[in-house]
Amino acid sequence: MMAESPRRGVPEATVGRLPGYLRALTELSETGRDSVSSDELAEKTGVRGAQVRKDLSILGSYGVRGVGYDVTRLSDQIAAELGLSQVRPVVIVGIGNLGRALASYSGLATRGFRVVGLVDNDPAVIGSVVDGLVVRPVSALDTFTELPDPVAVGVIATPTAAAQEVADLLVRHGVRSILSFAPGVLRVPADVHVRAVDLATELQILAFHEHQRELADEGQDAG
Amino acid sequence: MMAESPRRGVPEATVGRLPGYLRALTELSETGRDSVSSDELAEKTGVRGAQVRKDLSILGSYGVRGVGYDVTRLSDQIAAELGLSQVRPVVIVGIGNLGRALASYSGLATRGFRVVGLVDNDPAVIGSVVDGLVVRPVSALDTFTELPDPVAVGVIATPTAAAQEVADLLVRHGVRSILSFAPGVLRVPADVHVRAVDLATELQILAFHEHQRELADEGQDAG
Numbered sequence: 159m160m161a162e163s164p165r166r167g168v169p170e171a172t173v174g175r176l177p178g179y180l181r182a183l184t185e186l187s188e189t190g191r192d193s194v195s196s197d198e199l200a201e202k203t204g205v206r207g208a209q210v211r212k213d214l215s216i217l218g219s220y221g222v223r224g225v226g227y228d229v230t231r232l233s234d235q236i237a238a239e240l241g242l243s244q245v246r247p248v249v250i251v252g253i254g255n256l257g258r259a260l261a262s263y264s265g266l267a268t269r270g271f272r273v274v275g276l277v278d279n280d281p282a283v284i285g286s287v288v289d290g291l292v293v294r295p296v297s298a299l300d301t302f303t304e305l306p307d308p309v310a311v312g313v314i315a316t317p318t319a320a321a322q323e324v325a326d327l328l329v330r331h332g333v334r335s336i337l338s339f340a341p342g343v344l345r346v347p348a349d350v351h352v353r354a355v356d357l358a359t360e361l362q363i364l365a366f367h368e369h370q371r372e373l374a375d376e377g378q379d380a381g
Numbered sequence: 382m383m384a385e386s387p388r389r390g391v392p393e394a395t396v397g398r399l400p401g402y403l404r405a406l407t408e409l410s411e412t413g414r415d416s417v418s419s420d421e422l423a424e425k426t427g428v429r430g431a432q433v434r435k436d437l438s439i440l441g442s443y444g445v446r447g448v449g450y451d452v453t454r455l456s457d458q459i460a461a462e463l464g465l466s467q468v469r470p471v472v473i474v475g476i477g478n479l480g481r482a483l484a485s486y487s488g489l490a491t492r493g494f495r496v497v498g499l500v501d502n503d504p505a506v507i508g509s510v511v512d513g514l515v516v517r518p519v520s521a522l523d524t525f526t527e528l529p530d531p532v533a534v535g536v537i538a539t540p541t542a543a544a545q546e547v548a549d550l551l552v553r554h555g556v557r558s559i560l561s562f563a564p565g566v567l568r569v570p571a572d573v574h575v576r577a578v579d580l581a582t583e584l585q586i587l588a589f590h591e592h593q594r595e596l597a598d599e600g601q602d603a604g
Contacts, residue, residue: 173589177582181564204566240585241592248584255485259478260580265541265564269581270588311587318488334594335587337580341404341488343427351590353583357483357560358492359400360576361471362463364534364558365493366396367574369464371557 168239172213176236178203179210181269183233195226242270249275249302249309249333251324252316253283253293256339260313262289274309275302279320296327303331314338325352391462395436399459401426402433404492406456418449465493472498472525472532472556474547475539476506476516479562483536485512497532498525502543519550526554537561548575 182202186194196214200207214220214227217239221227237243248271250257260266261273276293278284284295294301302309312328314321314336321340328336334350341356405425409417419437423430437443437450440462444450460466471494473480483489484496499516501507507518517524525532535551537544537559544563551559557573564579 168589173586174582176589177579177585178566180585181581202566239589239592241588241595242585246584246588246591255478255482259482262478263580265579265581266584269585271581271584310591311584335591337583337587343401343425349594351587353587355578355580355583356400356488357486357578358404358488358494359397360560360578361469361489361494361534362400362403362465362492363396364560364574364576365464365469366391366399366462368469368533368558369462371572372464 168216172216175203175205175209175213176240177269178205179213180233180236180240180242183229183236184268186229187233191229193226194229194232196221199227237270240270245272246270246310247272247274247302247305247307248311248313249273249277249299249328250313250315251277251296251299251328252314252320253278253286253288254315257313257315258288260315261291271311274305275299299327299331303333309333311335311337314340314344316340318342391439395439398426398428398432398436399463400492401428402436403456403459403463403465406452406459407491409452410456414452416449417452417455419444422450460493463493468495469493469533470495470497470525470528470530471534471536472496472500472522472551473536473538474500474519474522474551475537475543476501476509476511477538477540480536480538481511483538484514494534497528498522522550522554526556532556534558534560537563537567539563541565 179199182199196210197207200210217235219227219232219235248266250260250273253276261276266273273291276288276291277296277299278293279296284293286293312333314324316324318340321338322344325336325344325346329346329350336350336352338344338352338354341358344352346352402422405422419433420430423433440458442450442455442458471489473483473496476499484499489496496514499511499514500519500522501516502519507516509516535556537547539547541563544561545567548559548567548569552569552573559573559575561567561575561577564581567575569575
């Protein structure tokens with residue numbers, strides 16, 4: 159058995175929607191709801207109803223006609239699929255405004271993650287306390303990666319120029335999942351998974367749609 | 382002609398890759414390069430070469446065998462496709478750590494956007510200066526939306542509980558493109574485009590892959 163091959167095929171697009179379903183189910187559970195229809199889940203997540211049913215069937219979950227899905231059972235199943243039955247430790251590298259925002263984001267704790275380490279290379283920042291954690295120098299990374307429960311995810315919130323070096327460092331420390339806020343592609347070994355969030359990219363995609371509407375409006379005015 | 386129908390069909394996935402191509406081309410241009418092969422563009426953007434050629438052919442760009450693509454011409458074409466020939470004004474609502482990080486992100490200015498307004502409802506924050514801009518109260522939103530060159534994109538960096546209210550407000554002020562950092566679905570009219578970036582979702586997707594590897598490792602140990 160190859161270590162790289164997935165256990166079974168959950169399509170990447172389905173994986174991308176599971177966190178949204180889980181968030182919606184958690185909200186329903188908090189309001190005391192026992193069951194939910196696929197159409198209600200669809201409305202709460204902005205996904206089509208047929209897609210919700212297809213995604214959940216891939217996990218082996220089928221709603222009961224007229225009743226829907228059991229909220230607790232489906233939550234547990236999605237959480238297990240996402241590997242959230244254990245709390246995953248996170249280290250954040252780069253404690254500027256973005257790193258601080260991430261460190262104090264309460265949504266992480268409630269959704270399966272615990273920030274265990276904050277790291278920066280700026281002497282003016284090292285030693286300061288953010289959300290109860292002392293910012294450590296980069297040389298202290300092994301403090302977090304050699305814990306009995308080592309860091310699962312490294313978050314890169316440094317300036318772009320430092321991102322590749324930080325990625326290399328995280329990989330050397332055994333971190334296999336990286337969330338990067340730096341634009342551009344990080345070079346990592348094949349067994350390391352990177353997700354990149356680039357704010358300018360998101361804005362440019364919005365600009366594309368804005369531009370399409372402008373062209374359509376012009377066409378309408380001319381027509 | 383319907384205002385909503387796109388001018389022609391550029392697939393959403395292709396649109397999502399255009400910002401990456403443009404960033405790579407800008408870097409090449411800055412180092413004085415005139416032409417680039419699809420394979421080099423592929424390497425710089427983490428996209429397969431065949432996909433690069435397909436995406437660019439959708440825009441009507443074909444590389445010349447043995448020469449590749451003209452860097453300047455292709456940049457201009459992608460920028461035009463993304464509607465970046467004009468600088469698009471951005472207003473950021475919610476000036477906590479995340480809003481500050483966005484306000485001072487230099488990547489926006491170099492990639493077609495200008496932050497023209499910072500808005501918050503906290504009296505302790507209103508009046509403070511972030512990256513040269515004074516934070517204004519929410520009631521001042523119309524100052525930005527009634528400019529000759531009105532706000533193109535509204536960024537929501539508020540706590541989750543406020544996000545829907547802020548979205549409603551932006552829509553009332555005529556903003557048709559929203560980038561939201563709040564988890565969950567925003568209800569907006571059909572002609573408003575929303576992109577959502579949820580950090581916990583990104584981490585949960587990484588957790589899924591981490592979990593798959595753990596299961597594969599266990600399978601390997603057992604086998």
